[in-house]
Amino acid sequence: MAYTQLRxxxxxxxxxxxxxxxxxxxxxxxxxxxxxxxxxxxxxVVIHSNSKELSLDLIQRSLARFNEEDDVFQDGFAVGGYILVHFAQNSLVSSEAYVEPASDRILTTISDYPCPEGLVGLLRERSLQLLVSEGPDTIPEGPYFIEGQDIHQAWRLFPDHLAAFTAAVIPDDYAAQPNTFTTLRGSYSWGEGGQIAVPSKLYSQGSKLPLAGVRVSLKDNIHLNGVITTLGNRAYAELYGRKNASARYVDRLIAQGAVIVGKTKLSAFAGSEIPPCQCIDYFPPWNPRGDGYQGPSGSSSGAGASAAGYDWLDVAICTDTSGSMRNPAASHGLWGLKVTWGAIPMDGVVPACEFYDSIGILCRSPGTIERMVQAFRTVADAEPDSGSSKPPTKILYPTDWYPLENPDQQRLNEEFLRDLERFTGTQHSKISMSDEWSQSCPEEYKGVTLKDLLATTSEQLNRYDNVHNFDEFRREYKERFGKTAYVSPAHTQRWEISEKVTAEEREKAIKQGIVFRKWASEALFGNDSSVVMLVPQGRPGANYRDITTNTGGFGIPGGPGGPAFVISLLGVPQIVLPIGANKYQSRPSGREELAPQCTTLIGAFNTDLDLVRLAADTLRASGKPTELLTGRYAFPQRDPNEQGERGETVGVAVL
Structure with a gap:
């Protein structure tokens, strides 16, 4: 008789x-x-030792180290259970050997190993049984559970109190295909609320993989094998169901040792839906900064909220088309990188506008972004990694976007610019892209202003692709279910506007976009990989999530000539870096709060790593923080009565 193995x-x-x-x-x-x-x-609890000496000190030091280094371990693992001390032969086995453990591995313990009296007292006090083994074959240090005679990993469940995730995911250990995932049962499949499971950090110690143990979330427009891609729309999730392959980028992350823990929310179709009224199919995430009632920005709203709110998450992978990563980075006070267009394959990522779509990285540390970028460097890279930032030969300051209207926001941008000049020894040069275009644009565009060129290029591309990339979805949904797929009113309006753009206008926009990219590479950057440009990003103060906005359609800040669209059109990398905070009197909390403030740097194609390091090194050289916190404040708080070198009150509002 055949039996079915139940999950x-x-x-x-x-x-x-x-x-x-x-x-x-x-x-x-x-x-x-x-x-x-x-x-x-x-x-x-599994403990490793290179010596064969069993002692109370070994156990106590190991437990203390686990408590300090790991957020999954807790003292409860060392009460009323087992401690396994493994004596390795010669040296500890590399953790890479444990990635796919043999299901028939048997740990044979030594029954008569001498136990010192001091250790006996600890075991009795904690109702522990001691097991000892030796040899090359074991499992990593850390917390586990024994079920019957079998040893299983312990994955701690963290609450998603910011409603940032659409799904908690875990490896599907029942699947025949490797690197298959499933949603955590009892958490959620594609809905609201739940808990995210994360493995012990100790399991990956000793691995040589560059991203070993790095906990990663994926924006829910990126496919993950075995899991539904919702795209922020219930009808889309209903139609396409679970995916049978992951995005190429995700496969590479996993191969490099990253741990995928969940999928994060986004505005429907990676578009623009603003709370409180535009987000219909999924409740918009909570922004943990300030009073907790600030808008999360989009479309990568869940990525921003999770990176800013959860210290158990290392990095949130998302996408950026016309600001989808950059806006949440600024709203949540995070480090963010819009990767060079085309540098990372987008196979398995639902396209929004192929001419703009790029991978985005959100996190709290520039070092984490470095690791993510370095993991994808190849032998074909032009130059070996020097490990340090390259000083720019030119710093461009675009008068098209500066000065900013808000004086405090402008002051913080100028302060970073001065820090950048001091660190690099290079003075900035003001440039008007509009004037430069008029003087050096291709002959066939003489008489066409940059404003007019962008008006028929940047938005046209985005609009046409945004609606027609989903023609097949709308048709297939109606054929299968006999009804129209529901789309929020805000996104319906977006599509209605987009329908007016013709295929001929899109082709013209593509041609103009290519011309603009080539012109900028030569006229702005001089085909020089060491030229950078300062570019503003983000709002100057409060952006309450409970205020109804009249913004319909696209609502991209600055319109077709603003930084969001222009940088997308250029395709160059852009690093978002937090530089301070502005004070505001909060209506919800009734107290003074801080709104994170960011600026950005762009550079030539494929200078991603150089930009990250330049930004971080500049902040460090000027004594500014680079490591960010989760929760209400992005920066460490100092005594508000402490006096700075120039006599002003020191606080995070003035970094």
Missing amino acids: TATFAELGDYSYYVRARKEASFAAHKTDLPPSAVTPL
Whole structure:
């Protein structure tokens, strides 16, 4: 008789924390070594030692280190369970050996290993049983659960209190195909609320993979094998269901050791939906900064909220078409990189506008962005990685966008510009792109102003692709379900506007976009990879999420000639960096709050890593913080009564 193996999921409560007991078996004990019933779930702590000396000090130091280094481990793992001390032969086995553990691995323990008296007291006090093993074959250090005789990883469950995720994902240990995922049962499949499961950081220690153990979320327009891509629209999720392959970029992340923990919310179709009234199919995420009632910005709203709100998440991967990463980066006070157009393959990412679409990276540390960029450097890269930033030969200051209307925002931008000049020894040069275009544009465009060129290029491309990339979706949905796919009123209006753009106008826009890119590379950057430009980004103060906006359609700040569209059209990399905060009197909290302030740098094609390092090195050289916090404040708070060198009150509003 044939039997069907049922999928099961085990959850455990240990102290104040909840855990998912991973289905995959890491190893098993010899049957006579534990007296646990088959259904029992018991905590286990694995400790490695290069020596063969078993001591109380070894156990205490290891437990203290686990508590300090790992947010999954807790003291409860060392109470009422087992401690396994493994003595390695010669040296510890590399963690790379544990990526796909043998399901038939048997750990044979030594029954008569001498135990010092001091350690006996600890074991009795904590009701622990000690197991000892030796040899080259073991599992990584850290917290585990024993279920029957089998050892399983412990994945801690963290609440998604900011409603940033559409799905918590875990490896599908029942799937025949490797690197297949499934939604965490009992959390959510594609809806609201839930918990995100993350593995112990200790499991990846010792691995040589560049992204080993890095916890990553994916924007929900990026395919993940075995998981639904919602695209922020319930009808889209209903029609296409679970994917049978991941995006190429995601496969590369996994191969480099990254841990995918969930998919984050976005405005429908990676467009522009603004709370409180425009986001219909999914509740918009909460922005943790300031009073907690600021808009999350989009379209990568969940990516921004999760990176700014959860210290258990290392990096949020998203996309940027016309500001989808840059806007949330500024609203949440985060580091963000819009990767050079075409530098990372977009296969398996739902397209919005192919001429603009790029991968975006959001996180709290420039070092994390460096790791993400370095992991994708290839032997074909033009130059070896020097490990340090390259001083620019020219710093451009575009008068098309500066000065900013808000004096405090302008002051922070100017302060960073001065810091950049001091650090690099290069003075900035003012430039008017409009004037430069008039003087040096191709002959066939003489008499066409830059404003007119952009008006028939940047928005036209975005509009045409945004509606027609989903022609097939609308048709297939109606054929299958006999009804029209629901789309929010805001996005319906967006599509109605976009329908007016013809295929001929799109072709003209593509041609003009290529001309503009080539012109900018020569006229602005001089085909020089060491030229950078300062570009403003973000709002100067409060942006309440409970205020109804009349912005319909696209609503891209600055319109076709603004920084968002122009930089997308150029295709160059752009680094968003937090430079301070502006004070505002909050209506919801009734107290003074801080709105994060950011600026950006752009450079020539494929200078992503140089831009990240230049921005970070400039801040460090001027004594400004580069590592960001989660929650209300992006920056560490100092005593408001502390006096700075120039006598002013020091606080995060003036960095």
